Amino acid sequence: MHVWDAIVIGAGQAGLSAAHHLKVRGVDPLVLDANAGPGGAWQHRWDSLTMADVHGVADLPDAVAPTSGPGSGEGRAKEVIPAYFADYEAAYGLEVVRPVRVDRVESVGELLRVTAGERSWMTRSLVNATGTWDRPFLPHYPGVETFRGEQWHTVDYPGPEHFAGRRVLVVGGGASAVQFLGEIAPVADTLWVTRKEPVWRDRFAGEDGYRAVQLVEERVLAGLPPQSVVSVTGLFLRPQEQRAAELGAYDRLPMFASIEPSGVRWADGRFESVDVILWATGFRPAVSHLAPLHLRGPQGGIELARTPGSGQTPTAAARDPRVHLVGYGPSASTIGANRAGRAAARALVDLLREGEKESAVS
DSSP states (O other): OOEESOEEEOOSHHHHHHHHHHHHTTOOOEEEOSSSSSSGGGGGSOTTOBTTTOSOOOOBTTBOOOOOSTTSOSOBHHHHHHHHHHHHHHHTTOEEEOSOOOOEEEEETTEEEEEETTEEEEESOEEEOOOSTTOBOOOOOTTGGGOOSEEEEGGGOOOGGGGTTSEEEEEOSSHHHHHHHHHHTTTSEEEEEESSOOOBOSSOOHHHHHHHHHHHHHHHHTTOOOOOSHHHHOBOOOGGGHHHHHTTTTOOEEOOSEEETTEEEOTTSOEEEOSEEEEOOOBOOOOGGGGGGOOBOTTSSBOEEOOGGGTTOOOEETTEEEEEEOSSGGGOSHHHHHHHHHHHHHHHHHHHHHHHHHHHHO
């Protein structure tokens, strides 16, 4: 069986960045992607998410990204960004095999075996860039199975028209919840519940983002599961959400205690009848295929470590330096993913060269 120097799992922002940086350093990686086509998680975003709604798309290495944010046009993000990724794969000759959904990665002596169904590949090193989209988080509340209305999650959000004329409960304190309320409130009756009081800001400052990344980085260095950065960066309203604000959509309620067939009930007895529950409750890292490597520590997370080749960005699994995680924890953003991809590539190239030297001596 052919032995690859490096395999990258996932062809989103982080995976393509890592693959590019490996290739320019003389390591031609194999990229395995679970999707049928290019675009990573972007190809699964909801139809109503236009480029004007996207907060920002970082450039892939040596390739300018499509413009996003106010004034960038009404092109669907799920079409524009995948096209950008597809052009990038072709322009830089990245070998991407898809659709391949990896089931498990295990250690076989000095090598790693990557398995997807009946197919498998051997590699000396691995970059895991599987993101979170495949693991939507749905919290459990008593009575949830009795609810007779509809329940949706961010991952399958059908667009605001679907909810017209109905009473919709949006659950979650992140940017997606704010955006959903902005779209739905003008056409439906909405309620918003969050676990914590939202922190509102007039703008998003660069130092807020830096501090948020720093806090998440501290967690993964300690082996703790990564958390959302919204509590640090805060939330802010864009012009397209002002109408919802005028309608009172952002008058937040604390979390309810239980769910009943026709609505939700709070611990103090308050009851609200709703037709739909929209769970904007986020995602968890898609890393179950790495379980055979036993990378998780006693704190419940995969502890990352800084390695000599990676600079200040921690990407290496502390328990197995052959495995690097990008788009995980502090690098779970488009800008962070690029930095992590570069850091992982540098570290793995150094690791591979060191292995070659040891083989030559022996």
